[in-house]
Every structure is written in structure tokens, then in C-alpha cells.
Amino acid sequence: MNAVAEKVMFDSAASVLAAVGRQLGETEWVQISQERIQQFADATGDHQWIHVDPEQARNGPFGACVAHGYLTLSLANLFLPQLVAYEGLTMGVNYGCEKVRFPSPVLVNSWIRGSGEVIAATQMGDDGVQVTIRITVQIKDQDKPGCVVETISRLFFVGNN
Template sequence: MSNSFDSVAGVLAAVGRDLGSTDWVRIDQARINLFADATGDHQWIHVDSERAKSGPFGATVAHGYLTLSLANLFMPQLVSYERLKMGVNYGCGKVRFPAPVRVGSRVRGRGEVVAAEAIAGDGVQVTVRVTVEIEGLDKPGCVVDTISRLYFA
């Protein structure tokens, strides 16, 4: 992976850097159902394949928060950190769901370092925008500004 950083200075210098894209992941009904079970969100547009055929999307769709959670799967494919003492998820900035992710779709993450600032304790707060692209569509399934705090050795 060419997007590897080993210092605060390295992360600060990466603002504006395109991190490329990840491998494609198929969103199947089993994944959607597992997410529904984990969250208790069993709305028919997600889990009832027969009813969803006549619904607004023509098939079941992934939960928006399932699509958002894929940022956690994609981040290690987009960037790695060497000499890291500790890294924590600090939160998210703006989150949007421009297009539904229909069952059977393939998605991937595209990353960009949009901000970074030094913080106390020899750390850096970095914002990486992850765009969850849907194969064959112009609009993404999710765009999220992930915020992490990193502390290097």
C-alpha cells in the first residue's frame, strides 16, 4: 500500500491526497439481514424481498447505516500507519446517502485526506472522506468524513 504514514508530519503533508479505491464488495441479502438483526431495523425495504419488488427501489436495499459502517472495512485498504502508538475513531463529520444500495450491488470505498491538524500529546487529528461508490452508478451510496486521532511513537 502506497498510502502509509509514520508520523504527524507525514499525515499533515497528506491533506488533499487521493488515497485511491478499495476492492469491490458485493452487498448480498445475508449481509443486509445480519445488519438488520444487529440493529433491530427490520423495515421491509431491507428484509422483505418479495414486498420490496413492488417498492420504491424494485428490490431490497442496504440500510444507510450499513453502507456507512463499510467505511470501517475500507479504511485499512486505503491507508496504513506505521509506528502508531494508538489510533481512535473520533467521530464523523458530514454524512450523506445520495443513492440507495440495492441488494446484489457491488460497492467500494474511495478515500481522500481532506483535513489534518496537530493536537496535544504529539498527535494528529485527520479527516478522511470515504465515498462508497456503487458499481455502474454515478451517485455514491454514502459519503462520510471520518475523523481519527492518531498518536505516533
Template sequence: MAGTAQAFDSAAALLGAVGRDLGVTDWLTVSQARINTFADATGDHQWIHVDPERAASGPFGACVAHGYLTLSLANLFLPQLVQFQRLKMGLNYGCEKVRFPAPVVVNARIRGQGQITAAEALPNGGVQLVVRITVQIEGSDKPGCVVDTISRLYFE
């Protein structure tokens, strides 16, 4: 079972947490409906994602989630791993080192695993935080995505 999100209430607390394992989230099943909704939102209707009959004879034997759908789930997983108390403002600053080592096949169960890999004080009193999210696929040795998320956080 997934643990509770770890809470931080200051830039100093984050600066002292580099290297900390944040645990894992709950499992999420990647349904064909979620894949289709993402295809509609992005205009990417490639058959490998949205045509189950054709995808059955394709390289993965079924439809697969878009890589960017898998990446976007970091936004779902991050607050399940880490939460901020006394936060005035938080900004998504970007991502680094995005990789998609393995496909996420339709109906696969995935979860996020997090680790604080860097924290740097900002000149205006904030902190830039890097959390590596590894999207694990149940039963697979390889993850579906690994991304270093970058946030800028400002505390009271």
C-alpha cells in the same frame, strides 16, 4: 484493480498529505445475508431491507441496504486505503457530513474511495485526521454514502 493502502509513519507525514487521493478499495458485493445480519444486529427489520417479495414492488425494485450499513462499511474500507506504521494508538473520534445520495440495492457492488481532507496537530503530539470515504456503487453516477471520518492518531 484497487491499489495498495498508502502508509504513513508520523504526524508530520499526515500533516503534509492534506488533499491526497488515497485511491479505491476492492469491490464488495452487498448480499442479502449481510443486510439481514445488519438488521438483526440493529433491530431494524423494515421491509425495504429484509422482505424481497414486498421490496420487489417498492420504490427501488429490490431490497436496499440500510444507510447505516453502508456507512459502517467505511470501517472496512479505511484500512484498505490508509495504514499507519509506528502507531502507538489510534482512536475513531467521529464522523462529519454523512450523506446517502443513492440507495445501495441488494447484490450491488460497492467500493470505497478515499481522500485526506484535513490534518491538524493536537497539543499532545498526536494528529487529528479527516479522511473522506465515498462509497461508490458500480454503474451509478451517485455514491451510496459520503462520510468524513475523523481519527486521532499517536505515533512513536
């Protein structure tokens, strides 16, 4: 598989603000197993047959079980720390998401990875910044991604940066 890009390091609000438009590279590949899909179904109570019944799904519209869209979305939280790191961060919180889309189903046993881009940043006080990072969940050997989401985080750094 392809080499993973080195994490982008941010050490101040100013460094995040200066990164708008920056590509963040790609993460490691992760396989979406039936076990992972089943665990997500159990955690959320979404046991729709297209996710958890391999026999019925084989005869369904996708020819196999597919990952829940929200499972694919939740993996943005796995991918973000593989793309960025912070030094001097006193607190970081997830603030929300924008423009979530699921262009292509993620079939069971598919390999996916995240790629990122800093698309917006706004200063918050002296030492904080709100940053929007677009995460694209790529599916190996597929043209369309499984998910595209704009994640919004609020980051606060030590001192007046």
C-alpha cells in the same frame, strides 16, 4: 474488476499533516448480499421491509431490497484500512464523522467500494494528529455514490514526529 491502489503509509503526525488534499485511491469491490443486509437488520433491530422482505421490496419504490444507510456508512470502517496503513502508531481512535450523506440507495447484490481523500489534519500535542478522511462509497455502474462521509480519527505516533 479494477486493480486496487496500494495503501498510503503514514509513519508520523508530520506525514499525515503533509497529506492534506491527497487522494487515497480505491478499495476492493464488496458485494452487498441479502445475507449481509439481514445480519445488519438483526444486529440493529431495523427490520423494515425495504431491507429484509424481498417479495414486498420487489413491488416497492426501489424494485428490490436496499441496504440500510447505516450499513453502507459502517463499511467506511472496512474501507479505511484498505486505503491507509500506519507505522509507529501507538494508538488510533475513531473520533466521529461529519457530513454523512446517502445520495443513492444501495440495492441488494450491488457491488460497492470505497475511495478516500485526506481533507484535513490538525496537530495534537507533539506526536498526535486529528485527521479527516472523506470516504465515498461508490456503487458499480452508478453515477451517484451510496454514501459520502468525512471520518475523523485521532492518531498518536511513537516519539516526537
